[in-house]
Amino acid sequence: MAISVMASDIIMQVLFIFTLIFMFLWTLNIPQNLFNNFRYRDRSIYAAKRHFVLGADLLSRSRSTGDRNLAKSAAEHADKSIAINPNDAAVHILKALALDLQGFTTSALEALEAALSPLTAKSLSDGERSDALCKRAEIKMKIGGGGGGVEAAVVDLVEAVRLNGGNTAALRLLGECYEKKGMSEEALKAYVELLKVEPRSAFGQDAVKRLRSGSGSS
Known part of the structure; x- marks a missing residue:
């Protein structure tokens, strides 16, 4: 019985200490800052994916119609996605394909070099x-x-x-x-x-x- 009471006291003390720590952090606005950072990151990831999807669709339409203006728009969406998440190799590849379709082979090669760099290539499957x-x-x-x-x-x-x-x-x-x-x-x-x-x-x-x-x- 005495051991049970001691255990309960220890648990209460631990909880009390954690409460004090949390209150201290709250006064520094740390929990709110963390929440805002996560929320901003989620929005950024969504925006990057949205630009990638739009760019991929424009590239597909450019290939089927031969309209280079669509390829130009695809490259622009790729750039917007890269600005948000430069470590996504797929977006660099999208940009390369869009540039190549416009005849900008040197720029397309540079985009592929970025996609296959050690920092970004790890996001690709074999x-x-x-x-x-x-x-x-x-x-x-x-x-x-x-x-x-x-x-x-x-x-x-x-x-x-x-x-x-x-x-x-x-x-x-x-x-x-x-x-x-x-x-x-x-x-x-x-x-x-x-x-x-x-x-x-x-x-x-x-x-x-x-x-x-x-x-x-x-």
């Missing part, structure tokens, strides 16, 4: 990173033009395939890069992998047939 790497490789080839662009693209494409072996766009582009480098054997391997994922690919079938006939392989 499949999403693979797609982003493939797109970056495509843009590097546009900008590089010569062998340097191809070399840089191959690095991205090899990593893209490593992250997602079923990325048919990366496999096709990798094969094309190897062919430009004169690496027919590696190109053939890439196209064979492409056909494993997409057996009905006319491009893959033609490429394999062409390379095998050229090398005398059966």
Whole structure:
């Protein structure tokens, strides 16, 4: 009985101390500040997502209609979302796609570099990173033009395939890069992998047939 009373006293003392601490913090307006911070953060996250969704819709409509003004608006919404949450890689990718659609390849590459930076890339799944790497490789080839662009693209494409072996766009582009480098054997391997994922690919079938006939392989 005495132990029970002692336990009750200890609990009451602890509760009393916590009450005093809370009252002290309240006088400093800390609980209200914390609440305001959480509420502001929630609103900010909602606003960032809203701009992303609007931008993605505008990008989709721009692709289907060919209206570059829609792509410009998509990039603007992406910028607004980035201003709120710069660590969301998906928004940087949205911006890159919108800029590329307008023909601003250098700016699109910069946006993809931001998306794939260590700070933001962790927000992407392996499949999403693979797609982003493939797109970056495509843009590097546009900008590089010569062998340097191809070399840089191959690095991205090899990593893209490593992250997602079923990325048919990366496999096709990798094969094309190897062919430009004169690496027919590696190109053939890439196209064979492409056909494993997409057996009905006319491009893959033609490429394999062409390379095998050229090398005398059966």
